[in-house]
Amino acid sequence: MFTGIVEELAKVKRIKRGSKSIVLTIEAKEVLKDVKLGDSIATNGVCLTVTSFNDQEFSVDVMPETMRNSSLGDLQVGSWVNLERALRLSDRLGGHLVSGHIDGTGIIKAKKREDNASIVTVETTKELLKYIIHKGSIAIDGVSLTVAQVFSDSFNISLIPHTSQVTLLGQKDIGAKVNLEVDMIAKYIEKMINHQEDNNKDKKSNIDLEMLRDQGFLLA
Numbered sequence: 281m282f283t284g285i286v287e288e289l290a291k292v293k294r295i296k297r298g299s300k301s302i303v304l305t306i307e308a309k310e311v312l313k314d315v316k317l318g319d320s321i322a323t324n325g326v327c328l329t330v331t332s333f334n335d336q337e338f339s340v341d342v343m344p345e346t347m348r349n350s351s352l353g354d355l356q357v358g359s360w361v362n363l364e365r366a367l368r369l370s371d372r373l374g375g376h377l378v379s380g381h382i383d384g385t386g387i388i389k390a391k392k393r394e395d396n397a398s399i400v401t402v403e404t405t406k407e408l409l410k411y412i413i414h415k416g417s418i419a420i421d422g423v424s425l426t427v428a429q430v431f432s433d434s435f436n437i438s439l440i441p442h443t444s445q446v447t448l449l450g451q452k453d454i455g456a457k458v459n460l461e462v463d464m465i466a467k468y469i470e471k472m473i474n475h476q477e478d479n480n481k482d483k484k485s486n487i488d489l490e491m492l493r494d495q496g497f498l499l500a
Contacts, residue, residue: 282322284375284417284424286362286447287311292355293337300344304328304355307337311363320380322364324448325422325459326350327380350382351421351457362422362447375424376417382459384408386420388452389434398444400452403434404460411462411470419461423447 287310294305304323311321315338319330328340347353355361367373386404393399402420404412412418412435416427423443429436444450452458 281367282327282364282378282380282422283367283371283373284364284378284419284422286364286423288363289360289446289448290363292357292359292361295355295357300347302342302347302353302355303331303339304342304352305337305339306361306363308363311365312336312338315365320366322362322366322378322380322422324350324352324361325378325380325419325461326352326382327366346382349384350459351385352459354457360448360451364422376419377464378419378422378424378461379464380422381461383411383462384460385457386434386460388454388456388458391454394438396441398439398450399428399436400439400449401434401436402458402460406433408460408462409433409435411466413466416466417463419459421448421452421458423449 288308290306290308292304293307296303306323312333312335315330315333317330317332320327321330321338321340322328323340326346328342330338331341332339342352384405384407386402388400389403390401391398409430412427412430414427414430418425418427418437420437425437427435428438439449
């Protein structure tokens with residue numbers, strides 16, 4: 281579990297490509313201070329497991345499922361990524377609860393300045409937009425952000441100067457693909473509601489013509 285507060289910008293040093301998967305080796309400093317084999321590090325918002333490391337770099341496997349549902353397959357040697365170590369129970373929750381399990385991707389459609397803020401418009405699918413609400417939380421490339429506006433095919437977020445400087449979002453150009461993770465609470469609520477509706481459909485109603493006659497709603 282993560283918070284969406286990026287700890288470090290790091291550079292991809294090597295990429296070993298398989299037919300549908302890759303192994304990333306990433307140069308880093310901050311996230312290596314207490315790293316262990318098997319630790320989770322969010323890389324552009326994707327939870328990945330450390331398979332090897334030294335004092336200058338670490339490696340992670342990216343499986344086919346992750347390649348299909350994230351932008352990690354677009355990375356090249358020299359690409360920069362957002363990094364965050366997994367949350368400890370004693371840490372402050374500065375962003376929001378982020379699992380690192382990407383729901384899909386979006387495309388940056390527009391960017392504009394508004395005084396000290398940078399307004400970024402991200403286009404995504406209707407399947408994801410149903411979970412995105414005004415003033416709700418969303419993780420974009422692993423960065424915890426507040427939704428400023430929601431439209432029929434996109435949404436806006438507002439970046440303060442600090443976020444633009446310490447994450448990759450300020451450097452992303454129009455047309456860039458970004459990883460999206462919607463608020464998990466919304467997905468749990470939807471699941472519970474759908475489950476309840478399915479249960480109600482399976483239950484046979486006690487209301488029939490005989491019951492209505494017995495209760496005096498119909499003439500015998």
